[in-house]
Amino acid sequence: MRFIDDKSLNRLGFKTLLNRVETLSLYGNDKLKKLKNYNKGEEQELEAEFSKMEVFLKYSQSDRDTVRNIEGIIHRLKDIKNVLKNCLKGNILDDVDLFEIKVQGMLMESLNEYLEKFPKELEVFRLNDISKVLEALDPDGEKVPTFYIYDSYSEVLKEIRDKKKSIEKKIFSTSDIDEIGRLKEERLSVLVEEEQEELRIRQILSAEVLKYGEVYLENIDKIGNLDFLMAKVRFAQQYGGKRAKISTEMKISAKGLVNIEVREMLDSKGKNFTPIDIELASGVTIITGANMGGKSVALKTITENLLLFNYGFFVVADEAEFPIVDFVFFVSDDMQDISKGLSTFGAEIMKLKEVNVFLELGTGFVVFDEFARGTNPKEGQKFVKALAECLNDKDSISLITTHFDGIAQANMNHYEVVGLKNVDFNKLKTKIEISVNSMSLIQDYMDYRLERSDDSEVPKDALNIAKLIGIDEKFANIILQEYSKED
Incomplete structure (x- = not known):
């Protein structure tokens, strides 16, 4: 049964009022856009939501620094749901996709360190472990927000790249036109081998991400819920909500x-x-x-x-x-x-x-x-x-x-x-x-x-x-x- 019609919401100015609810991420904004009313029989769920808002309000007043850090991390998150859904369909991810998943995973780990400080009533927002994915995407343990098909992924890849570098050095060191042409043909063949090996590695990495795709999406859902809850608390603080x-x-x-x-x-x-x-x-x-x-x-x-x-x-x-x-x-x-x-x-x-x-x-x-x-x-x-x-x-x-x-x-x-x-x-x-x-x-x-x-x-x-x-x-x-x- 429809709760209220759009014309009435516009007449009341309620949609304009909701525009004042400021989320920090696309995940939280998605929760706001899909806002639904509570139904009869969901009194306990609504009571639980109010309790979480009340607990967070008190916590934010007692540990403002932690809340600021949480807000800062959530604000930096990009929407990677489509990347994950693409992976869950069995598609091979490209370097940009793997980069986004790695960076988001690093931010999730940082966020979870602060969420561990939350009171028990808010532990529902703590994120699931995704360290295995990060280990796969960061084989050298550098923990930097970049991604590359590293040599350490494959001895074969390392040998191919060493061979490519050797050919490139020869190209730059010779002035013989015929020799340069021959070396370039050889380099092209090596590049094909490199691309094939990189594709194989991306397949392996995509399979690893696939294992944790649902876990990532669950974390995203938790982050969206937290972002939206924090936005509702800020809205209440700004306008005197009780x-x-x-x-x-x-x-x-x-x-x-x-x-x-x-x-x-x-x-x-x-x-x-x-x-x-x-x-x-x-x-x-x-x-x-x-x-x-x-x-x-x-x-x-x-x-x-x-x-x-x-x-x-x-x-x-x-x-x-x-x-x-x-x-x-x-x-x-x-x-x-x-x-x-x-x-x-x-x-x-x-x-x-x-x-x-x-x-x-x-x-x-x-x-x-x-x-x-x-x-x-x-x-x-x-x-x-x-x-x-x-x-x-x-x-x-x-x-x-x-x-x-x-x-x-x-x-x-x-x-x-x-x-x-x-x-x-x-x-x-x-x-x-x-x-x-x-x-x-x-x-x-x-x-x-x-x-x-x-x-x-x-x-x-x-x-x-x-x-x-x-x-x-x-x-x-x-x-x-x-x-x-x-x-």
Whole structure:
């Protein structure tokens, strides 16, 4: 079953976020490219991954020099998987291939010396012994990063090369044209013998490499896993990631949850990101609040961290608990699909059909951001209410933001963006009148925290915001009359 579609990942900016995970080698980068989510039943595997990350994090703080040396070696590794696979097919390796295998083997041996210092919890990364291959590729024991078909490989080869050198000396010492021609013919014949003997030796060496081809590939896999794990730890250190608890139930509990990109954007403007505290369970949770209140940011923040967790990363929060889910759907109000001739609402309905199939097959996390906003308000309210009631009967965790009244029922979880609820509007209006940027000032006063609510009505901050910006008084009075008709 598909975990999440590419369009949703792009909409969330998750692929861009993963670009910040910096591996040191092509092996680690390959692990990142082939990143897969953990599945139900793999809780122990995910717990083990988190434990290794936590142990490595502590170790890297206590022995930074060793970690730097490990990073330096991994950074120097080239991708030789194709060379090894070529060998495993029974093909004869050339000098360049044998050189690459020798150099990589030497680096693996050096790396293993540092990996031996790892705590027991990380011994899974220690490499297999490949000393026999290195002995074969370095018969003179010089331990230098070069390769050549050495004379010591074969007495026959040594004799052939000695003969070649002798002929070459004669060529350079004579001026007789006929003699030079004869010697060159003789040298050509010796060269053929040399190539044949070198080919025989390369066959022997390729056979030796073949014996350890799978061992090399296993070491490469370990290095890739280590490189990727170190990258995830650096990512956590850079952005404040913490280990989340694995929930055995369909529930999410988080304090101080952060969206990395939004936080950075606000930091660049000298503003602070408001972390999210929230508790979600199976069934539906409704989030209401004014426009500009950060509802969509809240959804993306929760979803982004759920994805990080399910892909084996630490989450950016003070503390959190997430479940492994079968699927994630993120349905937002920007889903217009021009290529299929669908409006936003049409695209949402198509996606809802797909969501319903997945809801019958497993338990996941479903987000609807302002569902049915693209249709008329009376019909839209009915659609959202029906959606909430349907999702509330499911075992999956569903999250809906809406600006429609009467959606949240007594048996549903309901959060409300605090917004401008506690603001002194007269004081704020005075500041706006002398401000050159009223929208920015309103955002500074907006309280983006989420708080539980028992009210099924959504906040009426829209009129207050309009007044603060400078709505016409007659227009405002008409709106007030419309509000009074609802009471």
